Amino acid sequence: MTDAGPVDREAWRRDWERAAEPYLLAASLLFLASYAVQVLVPGLSPGWQAFWTLVTVVTWGLFIAEYLARLLISDDRRHFVRTHWLDLLVTALPLLRPLRLVETHDRMQRRRDHPRLALEARVMAYASLTALLLGFAASLAVYHDERHAPGSTVRTFGDAVWWACSTLTTTGYGDITPVTARGRVTGAVLMFVGVALVGAVVGSFSSWLLRRFRREGET
Amino acid sequence: MTDAGPVDREAWRRDWERAAEPYLLAASLLFLASYAVQVLVPGLSPGWQAFWTLVTVVTWGLFIAEYLARLLISDDRRHFVRTHWLDLLVTALPLLRPLRLVETHDRMQRRRDHPRLALEARVMAYASLTALLLGFAASLAVYHDERHAPGSTVRTFGDAVWWACSTLTTTGYGDITPVTARGRVTGAVLMFVGVALVGAVVGSFSSWLLRRFRREGET
Amino acid sequence: MTDAGPVDREAWRRDWERAAEPYLLAASLLFLASYAVQVLVPGLSPGWQAFWTLVTVVTWGLFIAEYLARLLISDDRRHFVRTHWLDLLVTALPLLRPLRLVETHDRMQRRRDHPRLALEARVMAYASLTALLLGFAASLAVYHDERHAPGSTVRTFGDAVWWACSTLTTTGYGDITPVTARGRVTGAVLMFVGVALVGAVVGSFSSWLLRRFRREGET
Amino acid sequence: MTDAGPVDREAWRRDWERAAEPYLLAASLLFLASYAVQVLVPGLSPGWQAFWTLVTVVTWGLFIAEYLARLLISDDRRHFVRTHWLDLLVTALPLLRPLRLVETHDRMQRRRDHPRLALEARVMAYASLTALLLGFAASLAVYHDERHAPGSTVRTFGDAVWWACSTLTTTGYGDITPVTARGRVTGAVLMFVGVALVGAVVGSFSSWLLRRFRREGET
Structure with a gap:
């Protein structure tokens, strides 16, 4: 070298x-x-x-x-x-x-x-998988940081997963939310990155659906 | 055979x-x-x-x-x-x-x-109908699982339908949320599938609106 | 005739x-x-x-x-x-x-x-205006139905407008939510129609922004 | 002159x-x-x-x-x-x-x-930066207006930032919400402008992802 x-x-x-x-x-x-x-x-x-x-x-x-x-x-x-x-x-x-x-x-x-999948299917598969892994990692981190915090609503890992699902889809029920500073930083990252990834999945799904209906229309 | x-x-x-x-x-x-x-x-x-x-x-x-x-x-x-x-x-x-x-x-x-409808109208009709049936099925399942659960906020079927509406549109007020494990799994499925379907409806509506305004512009 | x-x-x-x-x-x-x-x-x-x-x-x-x-x-x-x-x-x-x-x-x-505005500007203007009028009408209806209902969180017209804003953008804080059947039907209509309209505004804004940046890139 | x-x-x-x-x-x-x-x-x-x-x-x-x-x-x-x-x-x-x-x-x-970035990267950079500055300004304004208000849930600046994040992404947990009239007007502006900006970021990210996967498909 x-x-x-x-x-x-x-x-x-x-x-x-x-x-x-x-x-x-x-x-x-x-x-x-x-x-x-x-x-x-x-x-x-x-x-x-x-x-x-x-x-x-x-x-x-x-x-x-x-x-x-x-x-x-x-x-x-x-x-x-x-x-x-x-x-x-x-x-x-x-x-x-x-x-x-x-x-x-x-x-x-x-x-x-x-052998390749259709373009939209690949984008959906990639974005879903990344969102899933990120949601799992965020659930772990939030559960780790919040479970013993005073006033926390995250008591079980199931709570943390449920919170991650409602955050990734931007539903945001608010029945379970992080209260510690570290938990909220994790939450903010999940929101912004997750929103972009889920948006990409939804967009690809829409365009796949439109293409499928269009193809049918041409037959 | x-x-x-x-x-x-x-x-x-x-x-x-x-x-x-x-x-x-x-x-x-x-x-x-x-x-x-x-x-x-x-x-x-x-x-x-x-x-x-x-x-x-x-x-x-x-x-x-x-x-x-x-x-x-x-x-x-x-x-x-x-x-x-x-x-x-x-x-x-x-x-x-x-x-x-x-x-x-x-x-x-x-x-x-x-006789065919316009492409966007067909996508909207299909995605809305599927979202509607899915929302109805999820309301039933959540009402079934939650109504006797301790600490549940779902007391009537109307509550369950209201929850399903706020979930499908990702509004997620959080005044009514599932608390049992089965109710939350139903909720997570509704969130992810529903978000994709409603996203497809909104996307098709946008593109239909743009096309309508564009056609008018060309006249 | x-x-x-x-x-x-x-x-x-x-x-x-x-x-x-x-x-x-x-x-x-x-x-x-x-x-x-x-x-x-x-x-x-x-x-x-x-x-x-x-x-x-x-x-x-x-x-x-x-x-x-x-x-x-x-x-x-x-x-x-x-x-x-x-x-x-x-x-x-x-x-x-x-x-x-x-x-x-x-x-x-x-x-x-x-004289015409750009296509996206017209879609945005139309969809925003409709969403605004719809949000105002829904605020009135919800305020009318909820203000004397037991357990209601809508006490002033300002509360109703704040609820309509958080619903139209699908933020859905849930600090104020309708509790009567009529109020919830109004809410569900506002969610579904409003989501589609706001989605159209956001989509047009995105495409206008992309077009603006593209034009600049070509200069 | x-x-x-x-x-x-x-x-x-x-x-x-x-x-x-x-x-x-x-x-x-x-x-x-x-x-x-x-x-x-x-x-x-x-x-x-x-x-x-x-x-x-x-x-x-x-x-x-x-x-x-x-x-x-x-x-x-x-x-x-x-x-x-x-x-x-x-x-x-x-x-x-x-x-x-x-x-x-x-x-x-x-x-x-x-030297120019790709079109989507520029739109994402611009919209993210504006959303960030706007979210920061809104956090300041809400913290200023709410911290001494009766019944307020905004007690620290961290609360205000967390509220701004959940509003910009339309998650809207509702654990922290403005209660004063001025705070809510700030919130409504952040919702509508923020939603449009975040929508532009998500849209650009989706289209960048699609283009990236498409390019790879052609190789």
Whole structure:
């Protein structure tokens, strides 16, 4: 790597990104699982507690190491940070990692030469899946932050999931709402990101429905 | 049926689907009606109780039998399950059967050579009707599950309908909300499916309005 | 009118519709005003009370008479009812009359040869205005029905307007909600019609914004 | 300026508008900052209190003077008022000034010959930024009006921000809602303007997502 020209290093970085993608995706699911177990399982034995804490720390460490490695080998580091801001965000907050799913999915589809779904179906599948994972992560985070807070209405994980559903669809019943500062920041992120994702699902569904009815009309 | 080639059997299945459609639609309305009567009429005599239970069981049995029959005669069963997942869903939960309305409607329109409405009007009519039936089914289910639950805010069927309206439009006042697990699952399904359907209605209305104003501009 | 052929009578009806339009619009505003005064002004003297009741009755009678007259002179009455269902609706419920505004506006614009706004601006103006009038009518109706109801949260007309705003935008805070059956029916109509109108405004605004940014990009 | 022809004066006004833009933008941020400090910092010393009041008054006076100057030098004053109604609005209510951001941004981009983002990205950036500034201004105004009102649920500035988030996305939990007349007027403006802006963001995001998936499909 010492004498390689800039072009080689950039190509090498892109190769690496392509190869590392599925492993990072698996690691992010592991991170989510370890967080979920720690939040949801009430009486973990000290051994399991240590194990899952280790999984959390190791996967998060992996994300940070991988980001730093790519940053270090890139030729123009300021350019790298500017064009990979989503990578930085999901490295700092691994619960948001589902947002990177679109690129992973793109790359895997391209490689496998998989038979394609209709355009709208793909957008709907991607946006729904991301919204689902994000809603699950937000439910975990809110349940974690709110369950022992004074005046909280989130008493069970079911409450948190119900809150996440009513937030993602912007229904917002208000029977269950976060009261802590951290819970509300999570809620605000879920609202803004979730609204955009659900909007994309609804828009794609509408356009799919219109296309379906139009095709029928032409027959 | 023993020596028939694969093409014949597939054609036979499609013929059957076309012929059975209106009867299955009628059966699904009967199922909805029997469920509605059992939930809404308070002091049914044992005889009527037995009658409506029988209607529920027979219509549901019919849906299952019809799905299994089509599955058995299809050549590639895994392919059948994958491409007919909506059929499986509405067979397991007949209250969701309104979702199949689009195909039934498509087929009947094609056969009858009926004068067509404008594209947007058809999408609006279909999506509104499905949303209406779904909202009615959800009101019934929530009223059934919640009316005797402790801490419930759903005391009359009118409350349940009001809740369904505020959920479908994503207004979500929160004066009436389900508190039981089953009621909330019903609510979440109504939110996600309903939001998509109402979004389609609103989108079609917007595009119809734009087209109307544009046509006027050209005159 | 005795020997006139069918074509003449249809032409005569269209002429009449064109001529009567502005007067009916004025009458519908008068109807709204008389309803508003009766609902909003607390201690009307018997004389004024009688006057405004008279205005309500006369304007409503006018709408019914005008609809019946057009129905009677039309050649194919069933066709007339089917194609003029919106006229029937706004005759039965004059508070919904704002919905006819689009046609009145269309006709007046065409006659006056008025300089046109951009397409999206016209859709936004029309949909906003209709939503505004509808929201005002719904506020009046809900205030009228709810203010003396037990357990009602609508105590002032300001409360009713605030409720109408939060309903039209589907925000739905739920701090103020109708509790009577009539108030909830009004609310449901406002939700569904209002959601469609506000959706049209938002959609037109988005497309206007996109067009504006695109034009700038081309310069 | 005495003998200049009408064309010269109009050109002079446009030159002025172009030159004054960045200074007015800076002044409007200063206005927002001075308002924020007065609302948010609890125990200001009399000196600072006077200083920030001065900043508020001077910047507001500047906006009014600038609007009047442009009005006076324009040839057709009624035309100027009609075509610059947004200028009048943001002069009367400087907290709404963020709405003018689009034109300022357009002009600065054009001058600097800045590399352009994709169309949807620009719409999203503009609409998000305006919604953000508007939400911040509304949070300040509601916190200012509500914090000492009887029965108010807005006790901290965090409450006001949380309320603004749930309003902008039309979630509308209703755990925190304005109760004073001025707070509700602020809320209604935020709802209607915010809904349009967030709708534009969601629409652009959907169309960006569709385009991205389509491009991938073509590769």
